[in-house]
Amino acid sequence: MAKAKYTTHLGMVDILPDESPKWRALENIIHEEAANFNFEEIRTPIMEQTELIKRGIGQLTDIVTKEIFAFTKGDSNYVLRPELTAPVVRAYVQHHLDQRGGSQKLYYIGPMFRAERPQKGRQRQFHQFGVEVIGSENPVADVECIAFMMRIYQRIGIKNFNLKLNSVGDPESRENYKSVLKEYLEPHLEKLSELSQKRFDTNPMRILDSKEPEDQEFIQSAPVISDHLNEESKEHFAQVCEMLSSLNIEYTLDPLLVRGMDYYTRTAFELTSPDLGSQDALAGGGRYDLLVEEIGGKPTPAVGFAAGMERLFIACEELGISLADEKKVDVFIVSLGEQARKWALKTLPIFRENGISATMDYLDRSMRAQMKDANRENATYALIVGDNELEEGKFTLRNMKESEESVLDLASIIEKIN
RNA sequence: GAGCUUGUAGCUCAGUUGGUUAGAGCGCUGGUUUGUGGCACCAGAGGCCGUGGGUUCAAUUCCCAUCAGGCUCCCCA
Numbered sequence: 001m002a003k004a005k006y007t008t009h010l011g012m013v014d015i016l017p018d019e020s021p022k023w024r025a026l027e028n029i030i031h032e033e034a035a036n037f038n039f040e041e042i043r044t045p046i047m048e049q050t051e052l053i054k055r056g057i058g059q060l061t062d063i064v065t066k067e068i069f070a071f072t073k074g075d076s077n078y079v080l081r082p083e084l085t086a087p088v089v090r091a092y093v094q095h096h097l098d099q100r101g102g103s104q105k106l107y108y109i110g111p112m113f114r115a116e117r118p119q120k121g122r123q124r125q126f127h128q129f130g131v132e133v134i135g136s137e138n139p140v141a142d143v144e145c146i147a148f149m150m151r152i153y154q155r156i157g158i159k160n161f162n163l164k165l166n167s168v169g170d171p172e173s174r175e176n177y178k179s180v181l182k183e184y185l186e187p188h189l190e191k192l193s194e195l196s197q198k199r200f201d202t203n204p205m206r207i208l209d210s211k212e213p214e215d216q217e218f219i220q221s222a223p224v225i226s227d228h229l230n231e232e233s234k235e236h237f238a239q240v241c242e243m244l245s246s247l248n249i250e251y252t253l254d255p256l257l258v259r260g261m262d263y264y265t266r267t268a269f270e271l272t273s274p275d276l277g278s279q280d281a282l283a284g285g286g287r288y289d290l291l292v293e294e295i296g297g298k299p300t301p302a303v304g305f306a307a308g309m310e311r312l313f314i315a316c317e318e319l320g321i322s323l324a325d326e327k328k329v330d331v332f333i334v335s336l337g338e339q340a341r342k343w344a345l346k347t348l349p350i351f352r353e354n355g356i357s358a359t360m361d362y363l364d365r366s367m368r369a370q371m372k373d374a375n376r377e378n379a380t381y382a383l384i385v386g387d388n389e390l391e392e393g394k395f396t397l398r399n400m401k402e403s404e405e406s407v408l409d410l411a412s413i414i415e416k417i418n
Numbered sequence: 419g420a421g422c423u424u425g426u427a428g429c430u431c432a433g434u435u436g437g438u439u440a441g442a443g444c445g446c447u448g449g450u451u452u453g454u455g456g457c458a459c460c461a462g463a464g465g466c467c468g469u470g471g472g473u474u475c476a477a478u479u480c481c482c483a484u485c486a487g488g489c490u491c492c493c494c495a
Contacts, residue, residue: 007486118487211491311495336453366452384453396453400456
């Protein structure tokens with residue numbers, strides 16, 4: 001085979017036939033559990049208006065400043081979606097989903113795009129599933145999101161993780177806290193990392209998220225937001241914690257958890273796993289009570305999360321969990337000679353109409369080669385057809401696992417397989 | 419954007435202290451069984467040793483550049 005002339009772009013990967021079954025298995029689990037939770041699926045376009053993403057996620061976030069794929073065509077700006085919260089909210093506002101009544105419990109599965117340097121657990125096109133509950137500020141909504149998230153990992157068998165929880169407060173609490181934090185940091189500003197100095201003005205809370213060594217001593221003794229929440233936010237957070245405990249969902253409070261998108265308010269959470277290496281976040285989310293209004297809707301509280309599917313698979317691999325069943329086909333028709341091949345082609349649909357998966361050789365190969373093929377395809381039965389069988393109207397049905405054969409007419413064969 | 423690292427068969431990798439025809443395992447194709455898979459045995463196909471340049475009598479091996487991966491920092495799923 002010649003060297004490939006065309007290859008995927010950096011950080012974009014093909015999901016090949018050997019890999020696709022586990023994707024389907026995961027997707028099935030997500031669809032099933034979503035149905036159990038009464039979440040409804042939403043599918044939005046891969047591309048959005050650039051302005052939506054910038055407004056939604058925040059002009060100064062890393063995602064917007066350096067990680068989006070954007071281009072202009074005619075008068076329109078297009079951006080490959082880097083996440084789905086803003087687009088889902090866009091759809092909610094655009095189509096007046098609030099008019100469906102109640103709160104909207106939505107979930108999604110799909111590819112996202114970020115123009116970062118790829119490494120383990122990070123690609124430029126990657127896949128997330130997630131949920132968005134729009135229209136409720138009840139802590140039950142927060143907890144149901146988290147419960148759904150945890151349920152997926154529980155079903156798959158991933159148990160080795162850490163659910164980190166924090167409240168980043170409502171606008172009032174945040175403003176209070178930001179000024180307290182800035183007051184605290186101000187005298188040390190010179191000693192902070194360059195990045196943190198920049199964030200001092202733009203988004204001081206993200207300094208808490210810094211991993212720069214020179215910042216650590218200041219971060220450790222910094223005032224924490226939980227001491228500066230107003231009564232309402234404090235009560236909301238307390239209820240989230242209490243409800244999680246009532247569901248036996250374990251979590252650790254992490255006052256330094258500040259997430260990378262500007263829209264988060266109050267509840268913030270992140271699920272990390274020691275099995276992932278450097279990119280250790282399996283999933284993350286939180287409440288975003290201001291985003292709907294920011295995007296042009298009525299003030300509407302909302303909460304959601306997103307989970308990385310490739311990272312989930314990495315964790316599975318580390319833990320030796322396999323999601324996919326072996327491939328198999330019920331019947332492989334081994335046909336010898338032209339007449340037999342014609343018969344095989346016409347018989348395949350009869351099997352399929354009876355709910356029996358069936359295939360045959362496309363290469364006119366020897367019997368031996370066809371048997372090897374049947375074996376490789378993990379066929380339950382090989383149906384052997386040659387001139388003798390055609391004449392008698394009875395065919396040799398070989399059980400591949402048992403290595404037993406019987407000679408039967410077609411009706412009996414179908415009956416036996418079913 | 420920065421650092422480190424790796425490019426040899428479809429895959430995983432040996433190897434050459436620079437020297438005729440470049441190797442293994444797995445996979446693939448055919449055969450031993452001209453109508454019977456998995457096991458075994460035999461045979462075969464498949465490589466400009468990532469690309470370009472330099473040093474040398476001679477480069478897949480040494481040097482430089484370049485391209486493409488991987489890992490890490492930053493950040494996130």
